[in-house]
Amino acid sequence: SQKIEQNSEALNIQEGKTATLTCNYTNYSPAYLQWYRQDPGRGPVFLLLIRENEKEKRKERLKVTFDTTLKQSLFHITASQPADSATYLCALDRGYSSASKIIFGSGTRLSIRP
């Protein structure tokens, strides 16, 4: 069955360091991999999307890599700040069909300590 795993349930790092979150998947061939941020009691907010034929994508302090051979994505936040503390979800998507549905990992709770 399809499975998405995010390496750790929680990650605690010092402000200013780079946070690296991992997303692994099995039995799935995504066309896209997405990363979302979710704050407590709120819906997820879209951060970045990377296509299956892309290796890396950047947006400000965020960087995502996608290795379809390893079936893994890494999500990096550089120069981390306490405001980056949240739960980060990876999601797999098969395509742009309006009816295409995505599946989510269980998330990693990131805490940035001052």
Next chain:
Amino acid sequence: GAVVSQHPSRVICKSGTSVKIECRSLDFQATTMFWYRQFPKKSLMLMATSNEGSKATYEQGVEKDKFLINHASLTLSTLTVTSAHPEDSSFYICSARGQGENGYTFGSGTRLTVV
């Protein structure tokens, strides 16, 4: 950018009553919306796909008579939890696919507590 408005944000109801949750796409038309349920510290579980003008598609194990979905227009989908029980207490979230490479846009969620 695309905005999805979800109401109410919190609702407390008595066992046996029904609760309706609304999800509106404010600045775009959404032929398809998705309804999720999320338990504390768990990921989003897709409940059903709401299709404008037709019946919703439910995921395995989700009772369609319990969770009624109506998608009567291109901007509004509703989820009604019928005859609610305490075990239905959860965080319910709707979403719609964004434009281009903008991922999915989610509502702010509804915290349902059944007492």
